[in-house]
Amino acid sequence: xxxxxxxxxxxxxxxxxxxxxxxxxxxxxxxxxxxxxxxxxxxxxxxxxxxxxxxxxxxxxxxxxxxxxxxxxxxxxxxxxxxxxxxxxxxxxxxxxxxxxxxxxxxxxxxxxxxxxxxxxxxxxxxxxxxxxxxxxxxxxxxxxxxxxxxxxxxxxxxxxxxxxxxxxxxxxx
Amino acid sequence: xxxxxxxxxxxxxxxxxxxxxxxxxxxxxxxxxxxxxxxxxxxxxxxxxxxxxxxxxxxxxxxxxxxxxxxxxxxxxxxxxxxxxxxxxxxxxxxxxxxxxxxxxxxxxxxxxxxxxxxxxxxxxxxxxxxxxxxxxxxxxxxxxxxxxxxxxxxxxxxxxxxxxxxxxxxxxxxxxxxxxxxxxxxxxxxxxxxxxxxxxxxxxxx
Numbered sequence: 549x550x551x552x553x554x555x556x557x558x559x560x561x562x563x564x565x566x567x568x569x570x571x572x573x574x575x576x577x578x579x580x581x582x583x584x585x586x587x588x589x590x591x592x593x594x595x596x597x598x599x600x601x602x603x604x605x606x607x608x609x610x611x612x613x614x615x616x617x618x619x620x621x622x623x624x625x626x627x628x629x630x631x632x633x634x635x636x637x638x639x640x641x642x643x644x645x646x647x648x649x650x651x652x653x654x655x656x657x658x659x660x661x662x663x664x665x666x667x668x669x670x671x672x673x674x675x676x677x678x679x680x681x682x683x684x685x686x687x688x689x690x691x692x693x694x695x696x697x698x699x700x701x702x703x704x705x706x707x708x709x710x711x712x713x714x715x716x717x718x719x720x721x722x
Numbered sequence: 723x724x725x726x727x728x729x730x731x732x733x734x735x736x737x738x739x740x741x742x743x744x745x746x747x748x749x750x751x752x753x754x755x756x757x758x759x760x761x762x763x764x765x766x767x768x769x770x771x772x773x774x775x776x777x778x779x780x781x782x783x784x785x786x787x788x789x790x791x792x793x794x795x796x797x798x799x800x801x802x803x804x805x806x807x808x809x810x811x812x813x814x815x816x817x818x819x820x821x822x823x824x825x826x827x828x829x830x831x832x833x834x835x836x837x838x839x840x841x842x843x844x845x846x847x848x849x850x851x852x853x854x855x856x857x858x859x860x861x862x863x864x865x866x867x868x869x870x871x872x873x874x875x876x877x878x879x880x881x882x883x884x885x886x887x888x889x890x891x892x893x894x895x896x897x898x899x900x901x902x903x904x905x906x907x908x909x910x911x912x913x914x915x916x917x918x919x920x921x922x923x924x925x926x927x928x929x
Contacts (some may be wrong), residue, residue: 566794591819591823592819593815594819595816597783597787597813598784598787598815601786601787601791601816602787602790602791602794602819604784605787605789605790605791605792605793605794606792606795607795608791608792608795608912608916608919609791609794609795609796609799609919610795610796610919610921611791627780627782628784630780631779631780632778632784635780635909636909636911637908637909
């Protein structure tokens with residue numbers, strides 16, 4: 549997948565080596581791509597807030613990282629963001645696949661997806677929706693550099709316009 | 723307080739502030755210590771600030787993941803997580819991750835008073851049925867032990883923390899609250915911790 553290769557390449561260019569993740573269908577090219585590349589230290593965690601905590605510790609120890617998760621997993625990290633990442637000024641890089649829109653079949657995903665941007669806006673966390681391969685390298689590169697320079701987290705939301713959405717969705721939509 | 727079930731050891735009820743002081747006294751190689759929300763980090767602060775201490779003021783349950791992250795980033799440094807029983811019950815999954823990755827430089831100490839002391843002394847599952855050491859062993863941290871008494875604790879922490887892990891020690895403790903209040907300034911805590919780990923940004927402001 550070109551978008552996944554592009555994202556991983558930009559991570560490398562910015563010395564982001566640790567990948568913590570909770571599995572997700574849409575982000576599988578990213579997760580598998582990182583796992584197959586010895587440059588990355590890839591750790592599957594049991595929950596998304598655990599992925600964020602691990603990232604925070606690694607950053608303070610001098611290792612840059614990214615946490616990967618799906619939309620519903622994002623709903624589990626509000627406390628880790630609001631009481632760890634934001635107040636301690638941790639430049640966490642977070643990649644979230646966008647479920648719940650543009651061809652979702654699961655109403656639970658639809659509702660939880662609506663909490664994502666309002667939550668990020670409420671705690672003033674920078675977020676960018678990635679929907680286009682052409683502009684993606686610029687957005688990702690500049691935002692990662694901004695995050696580390698300004699001690700601030702950034703969230704990349706991977707739109708179905710970029711990823712094609714959940715591969716399992718087509719058979720379930722009518 | 724019911725006896726722990728793993729190996730049915732006879733364990734003495736200990737004191738968190740006392741154990742924390744005993745642990746800190748043993749730290750000879752600038753080990754990083756990450757202390758969980760509430761009494762756990764209050765007693766680390768009370769034991770005397772060290773540049774390699776990190777105090778959590780929120781994100782209950784994340785002391786072990788944060789310490790795990792430090793351990794991954796600095797494999798040559800011993801890293802210790804201090805966490806309460808209520809906090810680890812909230813985040814049991816991280817024990818499975820740590821049991822899977824097996825960082826040799828990570829030690830976890832669980833202070834188990836069987837209650838959520840700081841929020842009104844509500845009983846935790848550890849007061850009656852949940853056995854933290856059994857859970858940790860089941861999660862893949864084979865080197866997990868109940869602390870029998872002060873002398874046993876000192877034996878268990880008289881070691882190099884940069885090798886031999888992951889290790890989990892659980893101590894049954896009394897119901898005393900923490901004995902100090904950590905300074906509530908997260909950016910300052912993070913900045914000083916990073917300087918203590920050699921990862922902080924140097925500037926003229928350090929003078």
